[in-house]
Amino acid sequence: MFIRMIAKAFIRQWKKMTMIAFTIALGASLATAMLSVMMDVEDKVNQELKAYGANITVVPKEASVVNELYDVGEENVSGSYLSEDELGKIKTIFWAFNIVDYTPFLNVEAKLNDGSPVTVSGTWFNHHMKLPTGEELDAGIASLRSWWEIKDGNWIDEQGKDKKDVAMIGRALAEEEGIGVGDKIRLAGNRNSKQLTVAGIYDAGGEEDDQIFVTLDTAQALGGLEGKVDSIEVSALTTPDNDLARKAAKDPGSLSVAQYETWYCTAYVSSICYQIEEVITDSVASPVRQVADSEGQILEKMKLLMILITFLAMIGAALGISNLVTASVMERSQEIGLMKAIGAHNPAITGLVITEILCTALIGGLIGFFAGQGFAQVIGHTVFGSAISMRPMVIPLVAVLVTVVTLIGCIPAVRMLLNLRPTEVLHGR
Amino acid sequence: MSLLELKNVSKIYGNLHALDHINLKVEKGEWLAIMGPSGSGKSTTMNIIGALDKASEGEVLLDGVDIAKKSARELTNIRRDKIGLIFQQFHLVSYLTAVENVMLAQYYHSVPDEKEAMEALERVGLADRAKHYPSQLSGGEQQRVCVARALINYPEIILADEPTGNLDEANEEIVVELFRKLHEEGTTLVVVTHNPEVAEVAQRTVVLRNGKIDHESINENFTGRIKHITLQ
Numbered sequence: 221m222f223i224r225m226i227a228k229a230f231i232r233q234w235k236k237m238t239m240i241a242f243t244i245a246l247g248a249s250l251a252t253a254m255l256s257v258m259m260d261v262e263d264k265v266n267q268e269l270k271a272y273g274a275n276i277t278v279v280p281k282e283a284s285v286v287n288e289l290y291d292v293g294e295e296n297v298s299g300s301y302l303s304e305d306e307l308g309k310i311k312t313i314f315w316a317f318n319i320v321d322y323t324p325f326l327n328v329e330a331k332l333n334d335g336s337p338v339t340v341s342g343t344w345f346n347h348h349m350k351l352p353t354g355e356e357l358d359a360g361i362a363s364l365r366s367w368w369e370i371k372d373g374n375w376i377d378e379q380g381k382d383k384k385d386v387a388m389i390g391r392a393l394a395e396e397e398g399i400g401v402g403d404k405i406r407l408a409g410n411r412n413s414k415q416l417t418v419a420g421i422y423d424a425g426g427e428e429d430d431q432i433f434v435t436l437d438t439a440q441a442l443g444g445l446e447g448k449v450d451s452i453e454v455s456a457l458t459t460p461d462n463d464l465a466r467k468a469a470k471d472p473g474s475l476s477v478a479q480y481e482t483w484y485c486t487a488y489v490s491s492i493c494y495q496i497e498e499v500i501t502d503s504v505a506s507p508v509r510q511v512a513d514s515e516g517q518i519l520e521k522m523k524l525l526m527i528l529i530t531f532l533a534m535i536g537a538a539l540g541i542s543n544l545v546t547a548s549v550m551e552r553s554q555e556i557g558l559m560k561a562i563g564a565h566n567p568a569i570t571g572l573v574i575t576e577i578l579c580t581a582l583i584g585g586l587i588g589f590f591a592g593q594g595f596a597q598v599i600g601h602t603v604f605g606s607a608i609s610m611r612p613m614v615i616p617l618v619a620v621l622v623t624v625v626t627l628i629g630c631i632p633a634v635r636m637l638l639n640l641r642p643t644e645v646l647h648g649r
Numbered sequence: 650m651s652l653l654e655l656k657n658v659s660k661i662y663g664n665l666h667a668l669d670h671i672n673l674k675v676e677k678g679e680w681l682a683i684m685g686p687s688g689s690g691k692s693t694t695m696n697i698i699g700a701l702d703k704a705s706e707g708e709v710l711l712d713g714v715d716i717a718k719k720s721a722r723e724l725t726n727i728r729r730d731k732i733g734l735i736f737q738q739f740h741l742v743s744y745l746t747a748v749e750n751v752m753l754a755q756y757y758h759s760v761p762d763e764k765e766a767m768e769a770l771e772r773v774g775l776a777d778r779a780k781h782y783p784s785q786l787s788g789g790e791q792q793r794v795c796v797a798r799a800l801i802n803y804p805e806i807i808l809a810d811e812p813t814g815n816l817d818e819a820n821e822e823i824v825v826e827l828f829r830k831l832h833e834e835g836t837t838l839v840v841v842t843h844n845p846e847v848a849e850v851a852q853r854t855v856v857l858r859n860g861k862i863d864h865e866s867i868n869e870n871f872t873g874r875i876k877h878i879t880l881q
C-alpha cells in the first residue's frame with residue numbers, strides 16, 4: 221500500500237517531482253564536479269608543477285653557506301661534495317613514496333678540441349638502482365627537465381649499448397661549434413680527457429643551452445672526482461605548507477613532541493627536506509622557493525573556491541527543494557488532513573512525504589552525479605589539460621550531501637505538515 | 650451507559666463561544682441529526698465528537714472514556730479505531746482508485762485487505778466502480794466511497810458533516826438509504842445537516858443556535874426513509 225501510494229503520488233505530481241529532481245541534479249552535479257576536481261587537483265597541480273622541475277635541491281653544507289654569502293651560482297667554489305654512495309637513501313626516507321624523481325649533478329670545467337672552455341654537467345639519465353630495501357628503480361634528469369626539447373637525436377640511454385661515452389649538447393653550443401648528432405667530440409678535463417659521441421641536441425631555453433650533459437661517471441672521470449656529486453635535484457609531491465610547517469621549517473627543534481610527530485609524518489616540503497638531510501651526510505636540502513610556495517597557495521585558493529561553490533550549490537539546492545516540497549505539501553493539505561482524520565499518525569505521513577522526496581532525490585542525485593562526472597572532465601580538460609580521475613570517496617560524499625540537503629530542504633514542509641490540523645482543511649471553509 | 654455523552658462542553662475561540670455548555674447523549678445504535686443555522690456550532694460539535702478537536706471545557710465521554718483530555722496521539726488512535734468520518738467535500742485521495750481509498754483507511758488502521766475493501770464497496774453499490782479514480786465518479790458515487798471508507802474499520806460511531814450538502818436529490822436519497830441500512834445493522838450515526846428532509850428521517854433531531862442546544866425533537870413515525878420517495 222505504501223509503495224503503491226508513493227508510486228501513484230509520484231505519477232500524479234510528476235511535474236513537481238521532476239522540478240525537485242532537477243534541482244537536486246543541479247546541486248549534485250556541481251558538488252560532484254567540484255569534489256572530484258578538488259580531490260584530484262592536488263595531484264594534478266603537483267603533476268603540473270613537476271613540469272617545472274625539481275622542488276627541492278640538496279647541496280653540501282659548506283656550499284650552501286658560501287652560496288648564501290656570495291651567491292656564486294653554479295660553480296662549486298667551496299670544494300665540498302656529496303657522496304654518490306648515499307643517493308639511494310633518498311628513496312628510503314619516510315616520504316620516499318612521494319619522491320617522484322631525483323638526479324645528482326656534478327659540474328666540471330673542460331675544454332673542447334678548439335680550446336674553448338665549456339661547463340660539463342654529469343648527471344643520471346635513466347640510472348638503474350638497487351635500493352638497500354631490495355627495490356629497484358630508474359631515476360634521472362628526463363622528468364626534471366621535461367621542458368627540454370630534443371632538437372636532434374635522443375636522450376642518453378645509460379642502460380643501452382652506447383653505454384657511457386656519450387654526451388648531449390645544448391642547442392646554442394652545438395650551433396656555435398658546428399656539432400651534430402653522431403659527431404665525436406673530445407673533452408679535456410682537469411684530470412682526464414675523453415672522447416664522446418654526441419647522442420642528442422637539446423633546447424633548454426636557458427643557460428643550459430651552452431652546456432654539455434654527460435653521464436655522472438664521465439664527469440667524475442674528467443674532473444677526477446670519483447664518487448662525488450655537487451648537488452641533487454629532487455621532485456617530490458608535497459602537502460601545502462601551513463603554520464606548523466612554517467614553524468618547523470625555521471627550526472624543527474621548536475616543536476613539541478606531538479607537533480614534531482605530525483609534521484614529520486606529513487609530506488610538507490620542509491619535512492621531506494629534513495628527512496633528506498637525515499640520510500645525506502653534511503647536506504642542506506632546501507625547497508625551490510617560488511614554486512613550492514605558489515604551489516601551496518594556488519592549491520589552497522582553488523580548494524577554497526571549490527568548497528565555496530559546493531557549499532553555495534548545496535544551499536541553493538536546499539532552498540529550491542524547500543520551496544518545491546512546501547508547495548507540494550500545501551497542494552496536498554486536504555489529502556494530508558484526511559489521512560490524519562482517518563487515523564494516520566504524524567510519522568506515517570512524514571515518512572510518506574520524505575520517502576517520496578528521497579526517491580526523487582535518488583533519481584536526481586544519480587543524474588547529477590553522472591552529469592557532474594562529465595562536468596569534472598570538462599573542467600579537467602580546460603583547466604588542467606587532462607582527465608580527472610574519479611575518486612571513490614566522491615560517491616559517499618555526494619550521497620551524504622544530497623541526503624542531508626534534501627532532508628534540510630524538507631524541514632519547512634514537515635513542520636507545516638506536523639502543524640496541519642485536519643479541522644482546518646476538511647470543512648472547506 | 651450512553652455510547653457518547655457531552656457534559657457541559659464549551660468551545661471558545663478568543664471570546665467567541667462556538668459551543669456554550671452543551672449537554673448531549675447519544676445511545677448505541679441511535680441515529681441522531683444535528684441541525685441549526687450556519688455558524689451555530691454544528692461542525693464544531695462534530696469535530697469534538699470526532700476527536701478531531703478538543704473541547705475548551707467540559708467532558709466528552711466516548712465509551713465512558715473522557716477524550717477531552719487526551720493527547721493528539723491518543724486522539725488519532727481514537728479516530729482510527731472508533732470513528733468513521735464523512736465530509737461534505739468527500740475528501741478522497743485523487744490519485745488513488747475507489748477501492749484504494751477504502752484500503753487507505755485499512756492501511757492506517759491495520760493492514761489493507763482488498764477483498765474486504767471490495768465488500769465494503771459492494772455494500773454501497775459501487776463494486777463495479779472500484780477501479781475508478783475519484784475524478785471519474787459522480788458526486789454521489791464519491792460520497793458512497795466515503796461511506797464505504799468510513800465503515801471499513803467497524804467504527805463505533807459514524808459522523809457525517811453535511812454528507813448531502815454537495816449532492817442532488819437523487820444522490821441524497823441514495824446516501825440516506827445507505828444510512829438507513831447502516832442504522833438497521835446497528836451502527837450509531839450522527840449526521841449534521843441543513844436539509845430538513847435529511848434530518849426528518851433520523852430518530853432524533855437536535856437543533857443548535859449560537860452554540861447552545863435550542864431544542865430537540867423525536868421523530869415519532871421513524872422509518873429511516875425520505876417520505877416522498879419509495880425505494881425498493
Ligand SMILES: Nc1ncnc2c1ncn2[C@@H]1O[C@H](COP(=O)(O)OP(=O)(O)OP(=O)(O)O)[C@@H](O)[C@H]1O
Pocket residue numbers: 662665667685686687688689690691692693694
Ligand atoms: N478555528 C476557528 N477559529 C475561530 N472561530 C472559529 C473556528 N472554527 C469555527 N469558528 C467559529 O465558531 C462558530 C461555529 O462554527 P461551525 O463551523 O461549528 O458552524 P456550523 O454550524 O458548522 O456552520 P455551517 O453550517 O456554516 O457549517 C462560527 O462562528 C465560526 O466562525
Ligand SMILES: [Mg+2]
Pocket residue numbers: 647691692693810
Ligand atoms: Mg459546518
